[in-house]
Amino acid sequence: MMDWLQRLGHSSLGVFERLGRGNLFLLRVLAAVPSLVLRPRLVIAQLYSVGVLSMTLILISGLNVGMVLGLQGYNTLVDFGAEESLGQVVALSLVRELGPVVAALLFAGRAGSALTAEIGLMKATEQLSGMEMMAVDPVKRVIAPRFLAGIFSMPLLAAIFSAVGVLGGFFVGVGLLGVDSGAFWSQMQAKVDLQDDILNGVIKSLVFGWVAAWIAVYEGYDAVPTTEGVSRATTRTVVHTAFAVLGLDFILTALMFGND
Amino acid sequence: MSLNNDDPLIVKIRGVKFTYGVRTIFDNVDIDIPRGKITAIMGPSGTGKTTLLRLIGGQLRPDAGSIEVDGQNVHAVSRDALFQLRKRMSLLFQTGALFTDLTVFENVAFPLREHTRLPESMIRDLVLMKLQAVGLRGARDLLPAELSGGMARRVALARAIALDPMMIMYDEPFTGQDPITVGVIMQLIRMLNDTLGLTSIIVSHDVHELTMICDRMYMIAEGKVMGHGSPEEMKGSASGWVRQFMGGLPDGPVPFHYPAPDYAEDLLAGASRT
Ligand SMILES: Nc1ncnc2c1ncn2[C@@H]1O[C@H](COP(=O)(O)OP(=O)(O)O)[C@@H](O)[C@H]1O
Ligand SMILES: [Mg+2]
Numbered sequence: 001m002m003d004w005l006q007r008l009g010h011s012s013l014g015v016f017e018r019l020g021r022g023n024l025f026l027l028r029v030l031a032a033v034p035s036l037v038l039r040p041r042l043v044i045a046q047l048y049s050v051g052v053l054s055m056t057l058i059l060i061s062g063l064n065v066g067m068v069l070g071l072q073g074y075n076t077l078v079d080f081g082a083e084e085s086l087g088q089v090v091a092l093s094l095v096r097e098l099g100p101v102v103a104a105l106l107f108a109g110r111a112g113s114a115l116t117a118e119i120g121l122m123k124a125t126e127q128l129s130g131m132e133m134m135a136v137d138p139v140k141r142v143i144a145p146r147f148l149a150g151i152f153s154m155p156l157l158a159a160i161f162s163a164v165g166v167l168g169g170f171f172v173g174v175g176l177l178g179v180d181s182g183a184f185w186s187q188m189q190a191k192v193d194l195q196d197d198i199l200n201g202v203i204k205s206l207v208f209g210w211v212a213a214w215i216a217v218y219e220g221y222d223a224v225p226t227t228e229g230v231s232r233a234t235t236r237t238v239v240h241t242a243f244a245v246l247g248l249d250f251i252l253t254a255l256m257f258g259n260d
Numbered sequence: 261m262s263l264n265n266d267d268p269l270i271v272k273i274r275g276v277k278f279t280y281g282v283r284t285i286f287d288n289v290d291i292d293i294p295r296g297k298i299t300a301i302m303g304p305s306g307t308g309k310t311t312l313l314r315l316i317g318g319q320l321r322p323d324a325g326s327i328e329v330d331g332q333n334v335h336a337v338s339r340d341a342l343f344q345l346r347k348r349m350s351l352l353f354q355t356g357a358l359f360t361d362l363t364v365f366e367n368v369a370f371p372l373r374e375h376t377r378l379p380e381s382m383i384r385d386l387v388l389m390k391l392q393a394v395g396l397r398g399a400r401d402l403l404p405a406e407l408s409g410g411m412a413r414r415v416a417l418a419r420a421i422a423l424d425p426m427m428i429m430y431d432e433p434f435t436g437q438d439p440i441t442v443g444v445i446m447q448l449i450r451m452l453n454d455t456l457g458l459t460s461i462i463v464s465h466d467v468h469e470l471t472m473i474c475d476r477m478y479m480i481a482e483g484k485v486m487g488h489g490s491p492e493e494m495k496g497s498a499s500g501w502v503r504q505f506m507g508g509l510p511d512g513p514v515p516f517h518y519p520a521p522d523y524a525e526d527l528l529a530g531a532s533r534t
Contacts, residue, residue, distance in 0.1 A: 121360075130357035133317050135346040136374050 022218050029217065032137070032144040042141070046149035053111045054157055061106055062099075062161035066168025069093055073169070074177050086179050087188035090169030091162075095192060095201045096257065099162035100154075101249050104208035107150075107157060108241035112216035115146055116237040119220025120230035128221075143217050150213025151206065158205035200256045207248060212241045267331060270295040270427060270459045271316060276325035278308070278315060285311050287483040288325070293427075298453050298460040300474035302467060302505060303481050304514060309463040310354070312480075313429045316461075317351050318342045330426065347375060350420035354431040356412040358404040364391070364415050365400040371422045390418040394448060410441030417448060427459040428452070434466045442466075446473050467506055471495070479505060481514070 036043055073089040119142065122128050128138040166188070173179040192198065216237050223233035271293035278286040285308040293299050303309050314320045316327055318334045327334045332345055358367050368387045372378060378386070391397040394414040404412060413433060420428055430449065434442045450473055453460045464470055470477065471491040478488040479502050487494060487502040495506055504512030520526065 125360070126353045126355055126357040127359055129319065130351075130353055132319060133346055133351040134371050134374070135343040136371075137343075141374070 021222065022214070025218050025221065026214055028139050029144050029147050029214075032140040033148065035140050036144055036148065042145040043148050043152075046145045047153055050111045050115075050146075050149045050153045051156070053114055054107055054153070055160075057106050057110050058103060058157050058161050059164055061102065062094075062164035063168040065098055065102060065161075066090060066094065066165030066170075067172045068168075069098075069165065070169035070172030070177070074173055074179065083173075083177075083179050084183040085187050085191075086169065086173040087166075087184035087186075088191040090173070091166055091188045091192050092197060094162040094165040094169075095197050097249070097253070099158040099165065100201055100204040100208055101245060103158040103161040103205065104154065104212055104245045105242055106161075107154060107209075108212050108216070108238050108245070111150070111153075112212050112237050112241055113234045115150070115213075115216040116220040116223070116234045117230055119143070119146070119217060120223035120225070120233050123221065123223060124225040124227070124230055139221075143221060147213045147217050150216060151209040154209025154212065155202050155205040158201065158208075162201070196257075200252075203256075204249065204252050207252065208245050211244045211248065215241050215244065268295055269293065270330055271461070272326075272328040273316075274326050274328075276315065276322045276327060278311065278320065278322050280311075284483050286315075286322070289480070289483070289485055291478055291485065291488075293459065293461055294476065295459050296453075296457060297475040298449065298462065298473060300470040300477045301461065301463045302465060302470060302477060302479050304505070305465060307481055308483070309465075309480070310431055313351055313431055313461070313463055316429065317346065317349065347371075347423055348425050349427040349429065350423075350425045351429045352413070352416050352420050352431060352433065354435065356404075356409075356416040358407075358412055358416055358419070360404050362404075363400065364396065364402050364404070364407070367404070367415060368419045368422055371419065375423060386422065387418075390422055391415075393421070393452070394418045395444075408441075410437050410444065413437075413445060414448065417445075417452070421452060421456065421458075424456070425458070427461070429461045430463065432464050432466075433462060434464060434469050442469060449473060467508065471506075481505070 069090045070086065073086050073093075074083055077083045077085055077089065119128075122138075122142065128142065131138045131141060170181075170184060174181045174184050219233040219237045219240070223229045269292050271291070273289060273291040276286050276289045277284070289312075291301070291312075301309060301312065311320060315322055316329065316334065321335050326336075329345060329349065332341065334342065334345065337345070359370065362370065365387055368390050369383050372383050372386060376383075388397055388400070391400055394417050396411060396414055396418065399407070399411065399415070404415070407415065417428075433445050433449065437445065446469055449460055449462065452458060462470065462474060471494075474491065476488065477491055477494050479486045479494065479499075481501055486505075487497050487499045489497070494502055497503060497506070500513045503509070504514060510516050
């Protein structure tokens, strides 16, 4: 029993220590962000690579999720004779929840893990150390651009996911199951609110982007500089991001949509 | 350029102590690096040669003592001043530490792009000059993954001289290279040192190569300086350590055997168990 308590105490101390170091690291990264105003090309290059990494995955998954939503939504709605509302159901599910959340999970699996591995390997092969010895701060030159690219790309990826998803729902609902096309779009337009739904969705994906990018660059920078250390850090990025995103999603949803 | 150009010593290490956890790596070490010369620092693997270079470069902090580079105490100056100092000293990592996502050309251009505002045409000329000096102007479009180990070190060398430093530190430049490459690198180190008026520090355990190329040698082991002098003085040294290392003798102050219980007892203990 004592033993168990001791281990519990030990591991929670470890968690707090990591959190503390992660926060200090975040402060360093944020302090480096202003210097990027003069060198936007560093961020743009990273946006491009993060975008390219994730785009195919986002497109295919968005389409699939939208099609499934169309099918399941129709089956439920048709019992109440409300299949006209399919557009609304598909769009709201995507914009409020599935777009930000699934895009963030996919981002962690594809771009986040790649960022961690890249930074971890740069550390293991002394590229970061070499940069420091060349009087270049790797946090400014390597970490901050990747962090910003992660934050900026997330709302875009989530928006693309939702847009493709709506199309997928449309194909299934209107194309295959015979829902009226005009009703599909007009219901959607009437019931999806710019502020309540779209803006909140964007805020969610900004928060998720922040967290996912932070975890990815921190795990890479903090990785034990060996092959095994980098592979473990990569796994941690995916797992921690998934937990963080799902947990935060519940809190954000409660705050945004809890009392209406 | 340099504030203390007339000081014959470019690096002064005084009473430096350094530990990793409970392990003492350096215990009260004094080292002088003369300006304009090639100084070798020898020692068995794991004595802390790389650590020493990182201490000089300000990446690690000694527990006691001081390290002065060109008149400035590396660990007492501001971060900005340290970065200014680092622009004037290059550290050539054992692995080369080239940026794997950049071509040879961009690797050499990196310090120029980061620290100068030169126009592109000037950067191109400078990069080609540096690559020419190491014989790799033709390899400018290759990626680091396409280079042999020896070529990678030469590219790293071209990058190290991009900003015309006053001093270059080489971490094990010969290790794992074929004899021809070793010859090429030795010649490059000497040539760059003399034509560019550099100071060179070579950290290595390749005694034979070092005695051919360096002006002064330091031998470190067990956290202490075991001897120093010109290569000739070192060969004739009275120290058992220095003689064992210089001659490559298998046994001496550095024992062949890892500490173990008595051999006969160890064997008998196994016999009595069955
Ligand atoms: N980050 C570190 N933490 C703990 N011990 C280290 C670390 N880096 C190196 N060491 C230990 O310090 C000793 C000296 O390392 P190093 O300077 O790399 O030796 P050398 O370059 O002479 O082979 C080695 O025994 C190594 O195991
Ligand atoms: Mg070493």
